[in-house]
Amino acid sequence: MNATVAMQMTGADFLKLRKRWVTLIWSLVLTLLPLLLYFIISAAQHSSSPQEHAPAGGVNGFQDSLRILALFFGPLAAILVGSDAGAGDSTAGVFRDLVVTGRSRVALFATRVPAALALTWLIVIFAYALSIVGTFAFADGSPTPSFADVLNGFGFTLLSTGVVCAIAVGLASLTTSRPATLVALIGWQLVASPILTNISSLGSARKLVLREAIAHFSPVNLDGGGGHGPARGGAVTMGSATAIVVMLVWLVVFLALGAWRTRTMDA
Amino acid sequence: MDTTTDGAGAQTPAIQTSGLTKRFGERAAIDGVDLFVPRGVAFGFLGPNGAGKTTLIRTLLGLTHASAGTMHMLGHPVPAERDQALQRVGAIVEEPRFHMHLTGRENLRVVAAVRGPEVAARIEPALDRVGLSDRATDKVKSYSMGMRQRLGVARCLLADPLLLILDEPTNGLDPAGIQEFREMIRAMVEQEGRTVFVSSHLLDEVEKTCDAAAIVDRGKVVVQGAMAELAAGGKPRHELLLNVDASERALSILQGSDLVAEATAGGEGELRVVLVGEAASAAAVNAMLVGAGVGVMRLEPVRHSLEQRFLEITTRLEGHSDRTEVHA
Numbered sequence: 001m002n003a004t005v006a007m008q009m010t011g012a013d014f015l016k017l018r019k020r021w022v023t024l025i026w027s028l029v030l031t032l033l034p035l036l037l038y039f040i041i042s043a044a045q046h047s048s049s050p051q052e053h054a055p056a057g058g059v060n061g062f063q064d065s066l067r068i069l070a071l072f073f074g075p076l077a078a079i080l081v082g083s084d085a086g087a088g089d090s091t092a093g094v095f096r097d098l099v100v101t102g103r104s105r106v107a108l109f110a111t112r113v114p115a116a117l118a119l120t121w122l123i124v125i126f127a128y129a130l131s132i133v134g135t136f137a138f139a140d141g142s143p144t145p146s147f148a149d150v151l152n153g154f155g156f157t158l159l160s161t162g163v164v165c166a167i168a169v170g171l172a173s174l175t176t177s178r179p180a181t182l183v184a185l186i187g188w189q190l191v192a193s194p195i196l197t198n199i200s201s202l203g204s205a206r207k208l209v210l211r212e213a214i215a216h217f218s219p220v221n222l223d224g225g226g227g228h229g230p231a232r233g234g235a236v237t238m239g240s241a242t243a244i245v246v247m248l249v250w251l252v253v254f255l256a257l258g259a260w261r262t263r264t265m266d267a
Numbered sequence: 268m269d270t271t272t273d274g275a276g277a278q279t280p281a282i283q284t285s286g287l288t289k290r291f292g293e294r295a296a297i298d299g300v301d302l303f304v305p306r307g308v309a310f311g312f313l314g315p316n317g318a319g320k321t322t323l324i325r326t327l328l329g330l331t332h333a334s335a336g337t338m339h340m341l342g343h344p345v346p347a348e349r350d351q352a353l354q355r356v357g358a359i360v361e362e363p364r365f366h367m368h369l370t371g372r373e374n375l376r377v378v379a380a381v382r383g384p385e386v387a388a389r390i391e392p393a394l395d396r397v398g399l400s401d402r403a404t405d406k407v408k409s410y411s412m413g414m415r416q417r418l419g420v421a422r423c424l425l426a427d428p429l430l431l432i433l434d435e436p437t438n439g440l441d442p443a444g445i446q447e448f449r450e451m452i453r454a455m456v457e458q459e460g461r462t463v464f465v466s467s468h469l470l471d472e473v474e475k476t477c478d479a480a481a482i483v484d485r486g487k488v489v490v491q492g493a494m495a496e497l498a499a500g501g502k503p504r505h506e507l508l509l510n511v512d513a514s515e516r517a518l519s520i521l522q523g524s525d526l527v528a529e530a531t532a533g534g535e536g537e538l539r540v541v542l543v544g545e546a547a548s549a550a551a552v553n554a555m556l557v558g559a560g561v562g563v564m565r566l567e568p569v570r571h572s573l574e575q576r577f578l579e580i581t582t583r584l585e586g587h588s589d590r591t592e593v594h595a
Contacts (some may be wrong), residue, residue, distance in 0.1 A: 092366045
């Protein structure tokens with residue numbers, strides 16, 4: 001497969017995803033609406049009682065909006081899009097029609113990943129832009145994040161959503177079931193992971209939790225304490241190398257499983 | 268569209284299998300199938316539901332793995348060179364499926380992107396060929412079953428196929444749709460020189476559409492060959508049914524004639540006559556009997572139907588007796 005065909009196939013996968021209005025609208029709603037609500041409610045509270053409530057924007061607003069977007073609703077949108085990309089062909093029953101073109105099954109799998117990333121990041125960029133607008137528009141004289149913080153936050157948001165999206169593509173390709181993927185990943189990433197992180201008796205095994213490895217790269221304190229990484233309950237601290245290895249293992253395992261299943265399953 | 272070359276030699280059969288077997292656990296869905304599909308014909312793959320038709324197609328196309336045996340498509344051994352073979356194969360397996368949220372044209376764009384950069388140019392001609400140009404911007408979920416079948420054919424045409432494999436293509440179509448589909452298949456064979464492999468459980472459909480066929484039952488190819496030979500039971504048979512006023516005398520005359528290979532008497536003056544060949548015409552038999560003073564009230568060529576032959580074969584199978592192999 002040459003670069004032209006790879007680009008064409010990725011474009012075709014992107015077309016399938018962006019035309020699925022339900023997924024697209026829900027992803028936009030899930031990323032934009034919480035941020036909008038956060039800024040509106042915080043601004044209303046601040047205006048009604050400036051002494052009691054900090055401004056909605058500024059550094060505090062930036063940190064809160066980054067938590068909302070990068071750790072919760074961004075990955076949720078990434079799971080929606082990734083699961084659609086991974087299981088869409090099988091669910092629609094067209095996978096066999098793609099196989100009978102003679103194109104390598106691994107290639108069919110591989111082009112789903114950049115297509116899903118492209119759509120996820122497009123959505124996340126909109127949401128991040130909204131969070132930056134809110135951060136500066138509602139600062140009300142309080143300190144605002146530096147340009148470097150804004151850039152780092154952007155990179156972190158792309159990393160957080162990108163890793164989860166790629167894993168969703170792999171898992172959905174493995175299960176060929178979108179509902180199963182949604183339940184498994186949302187359950188793990190947004191419910192089980194925070195619980196496991198707070199069980200201090202698990203010790204350093206908590207470093208294997210993907211959410212913690214991702215959070216390590218946050219430019220701001222995502223748990224309200226100081227320094228890098230989450231600190232609520234038993235703090236999970238790890239080195240950057242460990243965090244990178246943990247993320248890579250998660251990515252490699254799920255992408256390999258997705259590729260294996262796509263290559264070997266009866267179509 | 269170029270339908271003349273495939274780089275694997277046009278003299279090779281479109282499909283050839285030897286001892287092809289696919290097992291699901293202990294059960295053999297296809298069992299030692301030897302199939303020969305020549306080029307440039309509409310070939311029927313006929314059998315009752317559950318006979319193994321779709322499994323054979325899925326195995327050929329690489330949608331599932333064979334348990335044993337060898338396969339060639341367009342001269343390429345598969346699975347070793349399946350990718351090359353499939354570049355000039357179009358297939359509809361079971362019912363044609365699409366991304367319902369995309370338009371007809373967008374669905375073709377998806378497949379064209381997978382097939383290669385040059386294929387996008389075939390989208391509009393393919394839509395035009397199947398008469399869907401004016402509905403190409405509608406979402407597929409608004410299409411009728413017949414339109415989806417036609418869009419499935421358009422998807423096949425993106426490959427500029429030397430071989431089309433259509434699995435039960437007339438399922439769900441109304442009579443007009445069936446007729447239209449039949450004409451499309453014949454045009455692809457006669458005007459465009461393609462080979463069309465049609466699986467069906469409809470005897471009448473295969474008989475009207477195909478030049479040759481294989482009958483499959485319980486995973487085995489029972490008989491295959493040209494349509495006329497299949498219907499006649501292995502070789503072309505020229506038979507007549509007669510009603511005469513003096514059956515015993517007529518029988519005696521016929522049994523002594525060089526024109527007649529076999530003559531048997533039925534009830535009430537009816538005779539069944541097998542002629543020695545095509546040259547021995549009904550008119551000559553009539554003249555011979557009338558010349559001998561036998562009154563001929565009825566003389567009718569027997570038309571062998573595939574249905575009759577199919578029932579004979581399946582009846583034998585149910586009795587667990589021998590099977591017939593007829594190769595064209």
